[in-house]
Amino acid sequence: MSDKFFIQKKPFVVPTTDGKHIAEHFGLASHGGNPISIAFMVAPPHWEEPFQTPEFDEYTLVISGKKQFTIDGQKIILNAGESIKINKNTRVQYANPFDEPVTYVSVCTPAFSLNLVHRENE
Secondary structure: OOOOOOOOOOOEEOOOOOOOEEEEEEOOOOOOOOOOEEEEEEEOOOEEOOOEOOOOEEEEEEEEOEEEEEEOOEEEEEEOOOEEEEOOOOOEEEEEOOOOOEEEEEEEEOOOOHHHHOEOOO
């Protein structure tokens, strides 16, 4: 291992019960780092999470498919090649109400943590 860089070849695959694939490349679960988390995700068709109000900024880059964000009652749909930054302390719901999976990369700063996400109904 180099003290100049780290190549992540075995991201931590987060166990889920909703069919969503989460492979955390850097973050608390995979690398122990707190300043940032980077995850590759695939959400199945007709998937959604509860609303949440996280204590971190979240950047999303859609690679393929479409992803829906509900922020302050407004539905925003991103297509492949588009990205969004959602500021911390913003109430948001992530969803894929479409018939095809959505593949995307999520970056959170500070790193994603269940203690910071504040999902409703949990």
